[in-house]
Amino acid sequence: MEGSRVTSDIGAGPSVEAARAAMPAEGPPDRRWLDAYGRMLLIRHFENEMQRLFLKGEVHGTTHLAAGQEAVPVGVCLALEPDDYLAGTYRGHGHALAKGTDPAALAAEMLGRANGVCGGRAGSMNIVDLEHGLVGCYGIVGGSIGAATGAALTAKRQGRVAVAMFGDGATNQAYFHECMNFAVVHELPAIFVCENNFYGEFTPMQKVTGGRDIAARAAAYGMDSALVDGNDLWAVEEAARAAVGRARAEHRPTLLECQTYRHYGHSKSDPATYRPKEEVERWLARDPLTLTRERLLALGASEDDVEAVEREARTTMDRAAEAALAGPYPDPATERATEFAP
Amino acid sequence: MIEFRDAIRDALAEEIERDPAVVFFGEDVAAPGGVFAVTKGLHERFGDERVFDTPISELALASAAYGAAVTGLRPVIEIMFGDFMALPMDSLVNQASKFWYISNEQGTVPLVVRGAVGGGGRFGAIHSQMHGTWFQGIPGLKIVAPSSPAEAKGLLKASIRDDNPVLFLEHKRLYSVKGPDPEEEVIPLGRARVARAGRDLTIVAISKGVPDALAAADELAGDVDVEVIDLRTLRPLDVATVLESVAKTNRLLAVEEGPRTGGWAAGVLGAVAQEGLHDLDDAWILATDETPIPYSPTLEDAFMPSTDAIVGAVRSRLSAAAA
Numbered sequence: 001m002e003g004s005r006v007t008s009d010i011g012a013g014p015s016v017e018a019a020r021a022a023m024p025a026e027g028p029p030d031r032r033w034l035d036a037y038g039r040m041l042l043i044r045h046f047e048n049e050m051q052r053l054f055l056k057g058e059v060h061g062t063t064h065l066a067a068g069q070e071a072v073p074v075g076v077c078l079a080l081e082p083d084d085y086l087a088g089t090y091r092g093h094g095h096a097l098a099k100g101t102d103p104a105a106l107a108a109e110m111l112g113r114a115n116g117v118c119g120g121r122a123g124s125m126n127i128v129d130l131e132h133g134l135v136g137c138y139g140i141v142g143g144s145i146g147a148a149t150g151a152a153l154t155a156k157r158q159g160r161v162a163v164a165m166f167g168d169g170a171t172n173q174a175y176f177h178e179c180m181n182f183a184v185v186h187e188l189p190a191i192f193v194c195e196n197n198f199y200g201e202f203t204p205m206q207k208v209t210g211g212r213d214i215a216a217r218a219a220a221y222g223m224d225s226a227l228v229d230g231n232d233l234w235a236v237e238e239a240a241r242a243a244v245g246r247a248r249a250e251h252r253p254t255l256l257e258c259q260t261y262r263h264y265g266h267s268k269s270d271p272a273t274y275r276p277k278e279e280v281e282r283w284l285a286r287d288p289l290t291l292t293r294e295r296l297l298a299l300g301a302s303e304d305d306v307e308a309v310e311r312e313a314r315t316t317m318d319r320a321a322e323a324a325l326a327g328p329y330p331d332p333a334t335e336r337a338t339e340f341a342p
Numbered sequence: 343m344i345e346f347r348d349a350i351r352d353a354l355a356e357e358i359e360r361d362p363a364v365v366f367f368g369e370d371v372a373a374p375g376g377v378f379a380v381t382k383g384l385h386e387r388f389g390d391e392r393v394f395d396t397p398i399s400e401l402a403l404a405s406a407a408y409g410a411a412v413t414g415l416r417p418v419i420e421i422m423f424g425d426f427m428a429l430p431m432d433s434l435v436n437q438a439s440k441f442w443y444i445s446n447e448q449g450t451v452p453l454v455v456r457g458a459v460g461g462g463g464r465f466g467a468i469h470s471q472m473h474g475t476w477f478q479g480i481p482g483l484k485i486v487a488p489s490s491p492a493e494a495k496g497l498l499k500a501s502i503r504d505d506n507p508v509l510f511l512e513h514k515r516l517y518s519v520k521g522p523d524p525e526e527e528v529i530p531l532g533r534a535r536v537a538r539a540g541r542d543l544t545i546v547a548i549s550k551g552v553p554d555a556l557a558a559a560d561e562l563a564g565d566v567d568v569e570v571i572d573l574r575t576l577r578p579l580d581v582a583t584v585l586e587s588v589a590k591t592n593r594l595l596a597v598e599e600g601p602r603t604g605g606w607a608a609g610v611l612g613a614v615a616q617e618g619l620h621d622l623d624d625a626w627i628l629a630t631d632e633t634p635i636p637y638s639p640t641l642e643d644a645f646m647p648s649t650d651a652i653v654g655a656v657r658s659r660l661s662a663a664a665a
Contacts, residue, residue, distance in 0.1 A: 118448075128441070143436065146408065146433055179399075179402045341506050
C-alpha cells in the first residue's frame with residue numbers, strides 16, 4: 001500500500017457509522033436519488049440472478065459480475081443526458097443497466113436468447129445498445145476507452161459527451177495512454193471513469209501499477225482528474241457532474257478514479273481466494289447499497305419510500321428473468337446474418 | 343491523365359465536400375500534406391474540423407475512427423505505412439469488424455483505413471509489407487488494393503461511401519504512376535475486373551501486381567495469350583470472375599507480393615479448385631520467399647515478383663508442361 005493513494009486504506013476508511021456522520025444536512029432527497037438507489041438494487045439483483053442462472057447452466061461461457069460496484073455507473077449516469085454516449089467493459093451489466101438498457105433484454109442476452117438486446121449474438125461481454133447511447137461493452141481490457149474517445153469526436157459536434165468505463169487493469173494498456181493524450185490534444189468532451197476495484201483479474205493493482213496512483217496519471221497529460229469514493233453514490237455523481245460540465249462546455253476531458261470493490265471473483269470460476277479475508281470484510285461493511293439506503297433515510301426519505309423502491313427493483317428483476325427465460329433460442333435455420341451491412 | 347496520388351487526393355476531397363460526416367485524420371496528413379504528398383491542400387481547403395493531424399498513436403487513431411463511425415461520422419484515417427497496422431489491430435479486428443454482427447445490426451461502421459504498402463522502395467522489412475493478408479480472415483472487414491489511378495479514385499470513393507470498415511492499400515510504387523482519368527464515379531467493392539483479355543493463361547493479381555502482370559502479358563504476347571484479372575478486393579473475394587476466366591484459359595497463375603504461406607493466392611487457388619477443377623489444366627502461385635523483405639537493392643529486386651519474374655515463371659512452367 002505504501003505510495004498508493006486510496007480514498008480509504010482499501011476499506012479501512014469511513015465505516016458505515018462514519019459515512020452517516022459525514023452526511024450533509026440537506027433537504028429530503030429528490031426522486032432521482034431514490035430512483036438511483038432502485039437502479040443500483042436492480043444491478044445487484046441482476047448480478048445475483050446471473051450467478052444463480054450461471055450455476056444452473058442457463059448463462060453460457062463465462063460472465064463477470066459487478067456486484068459491489070453499482071454506485072459508479074449509476075452515479076456517473078445521473079450526471080448524463082439520455083443521448084450522451086457510454087462505453088462499458090466485459091464487467092458491463094451494470095454499465096448497460098445504468099445507461100438504460102431494458103433488464104429483460106439484457107438478461108435474455110446473457111442467456112443467449114433471441115429476445116436479447118443483441119439477439120443472442122453478443123453475450124455477456126459484448127453488449128451494445130445504441131438506442132440508449134451504449135456504444136458497446138468491450139471484452140478486451142481498455143477497448144472501451146478507444147470506443148468512447150471516438151464517440152467523443154462525434155459528441156463534440158452534437159453537444160454531447162462520451163464516457164469510458166474501465167477498470168484499474170486498463171490503465172496499463174496502450175488504449176489508456178494513447179486515448180488520454182488524444183482526447184486532450186483534440187479537446188474532446190470525454191470522461192474517463194476508472195472503476196478501481198484494486199484487482200486486475202487475480203493480481204493486486206499495486207503490484208503491477210507504476211506509481212500506484214491512477215488519478216495522478218492524468219496530470220502528465222494535462223488532464224483534470226479526481227479521486228472518488230466509488231461506493232458513495234453522491235460523491236460519484238458530484239465528480240461526474242463537474243467532469244460532464246467541463247466536457248460539454250469547454251471540451252476538456254477528465255479522468256475519474258472511483259475506488260470500489262467487487263463482491264464476486266473476477267469471473268465465474270474465480271473464488272477470489274487471493275483477497276485477504278479482512279480486506280473483503282472491510283469492503284463488505286461499506287456496501288454501496290447499504291450506504292445509499294442509510295443516506296437516503298438520513299436525508300429525509302421515508303422508510304415507506306425506500307421500501308417501495310426496493311419492492312419495485314425486486315419485481316422488475318423477477319419479471320426480467322421470467323421474460324428472458326421464456327424467450328426462444330435463436331434458430332440457426334432461420335438466422336439471416338450477413339457479413340456486411342448493405 | 344492523372345497521377346495515382348492525385349486520384350487519391352481528389353477522391354478524398356470530393357467525398358469530404360459531398361458528405362459533412364466525412365472526416366480525415368492521421369499522422370502528418372493535414373498541415374504537412376502526408377509523407378507521400380498525397381493529401382496536400384486538404385487541410386487548407388476543409389479546415390481543422392474535417393482534416394487534422396494526430397499524435398503518433400495508431401491504436402488511438404483506429405479506435406477513435408471506430409467510435410466516431412458507430413456514432414454517425416464517416417472517418418477516413420491514414421496509417422502511414424501498412425506495417426504499422428499491427429498496432430491498431432485490436433480496434434479493427436475486435437471492434438470495427440465485429441460491430442455490425444454482434445450488435446445484431448443495430449448500427450454500421452463506415453470507416454476507411456488508408457495505408458501505404460509494398461516493397462521495391464528500399465524501405466526494408468518493416469516499411470514494405472502488404473498487410474491485407476493479415477486481415478483477410480476477419481469477417482466484416484473489406485480489403486481493397488487498387489492497381490491504377492482511375493481504379494484508386496473510384497474504389498476509394500466507394501470505400502468512403504461503404505457502411506463497413508474498409509482497409510485501403512495504396513502501393514508506394516504506384517503513387518507516381520500516371521494513367522487515364524476515371525470513367526466511373528465509383529467502382530463497386532467486391533467485383534474483380536478483366537484488365538486484359540486472353541485465351542491461354544489467367545493471371546490474377548492485386549495492386550502493383552496488376553501493372554506488372556500486364557507488362558508481362560505484353561512481353562509474352564505472340565507466345566502466350568494472357569488474360570489478367572485485377573481482383574481489386576481481397577475481401578469480399580470475387581471468385582466468380584476468376585472461374586469464368588479459367589473456364590476459357592484452363593490455366594491459372596496467382597501473383598502475390600508476399601509469402602505463399604497464409605497468402606491470398608493460395609485462397610484463390612483453393613476456391614478455383616473447389617468450384618472449377620474440371621476447367622483446370624494447371625494452377626500455380628508466384629509468391630515471395632518465406633523471409634522478411636530484404637533492404638539491399640540486389641536482394642529486394644530478386645525478392646519481388648516483378649514483371650521479369652512473372653515472364654520467367656510463365657515460360658518455364660509452360661515449357662515444362664510441353665516437354
